[in-house]
Amino acid sequence: MIEILTPTELPAARVTGALVGHILQTLKGRATVGTNLLDIDRWTKEMILEAGATSCYVDYEPTSFGRGPFGHYICTAVNDAVLHGLPKNYALKDGDLLTLDLAVLKGGVAADAAISFVVGESQPAQSLALIEATRTALAAGIEVARAGNRIGDISHAIGSVLTGAGYPVNTEFGGHGIGSTMHQDPHIPNTGRAGRGYTLRPGLLLALEPWVMLDTAKLVTDADGWTLRSSTGCRTAHTEHTIAITDGEPEILTLAN
Incomplete structure (x- = not known):
């Protein structure tokens, strides 16, 4: 299913997006050496409920992957984990590369975003380069996400x-359409050929999410059935924004106000 929002629905998308951005930046500020991943999950739950919003994750139970329901309010992936990180009893260490991925529904519209950052005083150059690559790739994808262009243009960028x-x-997991539900068509691989795929239209919401692993393209799944890691144990990074296609420049919805 591909949803196209009307101009009257876009303000609700902005509200949800701003909430997601705010929660992620608040959590980044709280995540220090010694912080437990379960505390991050608890803080996320408190902020979502306080805002009168709904988690897209806690009851999430897809048929294609995972061992559901997910049962938590945020994905927390550390070091070699990159996607669907199930929060667990783990205290962050100096130099850990942490990815937080959050999707929330409010006012009938969902928004989805992710950030990666290094915890503590140690800032390994290799980890920072991984993070910067995903940020730069996301900016490149957003730049070409304009009405009349195609999904392949985003993937190629x-x-x-x-x-x-x-x-x-x-290319197993990538960006996706989003709207009244978290995951919708079209799928947006993180590489592809320009000029191919669905033509972008004003009112389309897309969650673009470049993620990368240092030295492999192969994932392995934890025993929890959810957490995806690099097959070699190398570090990973993931950056994501929800954007709206407009008649002009794409609008990033998940920036923190």
């Missing part, structure tokens, strides 16, 4: 940055 930085690209 993202993939060009990631491969240009020397990283392998996995």
Whole structure:
């Protein structure tokens, strides 16, 4: 299903997006050495409920992956974990690379975003380069996300940055449409051919999410059935925004106000 929002629905998307951005930045400020992932999940739950919103994750139980329901309010992935990180009893250490991925529903519209950052005083150059590559790739994808262009244009822009930085690209999981539900068509691989795929239209919401692993494109799944890690144990990073296609420049909805 591909949803196209009307101009009257877009303000609700802005509210949800701003909430997601605010929660993620608040959590980033709280995540220090010694912080437990379960505390991050608890803080997320408190902020979602206080805002009168609904988690897209806690009851999430897809048929294609995972061992559901997810049962938590945020994805917390550390170091070699990159996607669907199930919060667990783990205290963050100096130099850990933490990814927080959050999707929330409010006012009938969902928004989805992710941030990666290094915890503590140690800031390993290799980890910072991974994070920067995903940020740069996301900016490149957003730049071409304009009405009349195609999904392949976004995939090509993202993939060009990631491969240009020397990283392998996995296409099993990528960006997606979003609207009244978290995951919708179209699928947006993190590499692809320009000029191919669905034509972008004003009112379309997309969650673009470049993610990368240092030296492999292969994922392995934890025993929890959810957490996806690099097959080699290498570090990973993931950056995501929900955007709205407009008649002009794309609008990033998940920036913190």
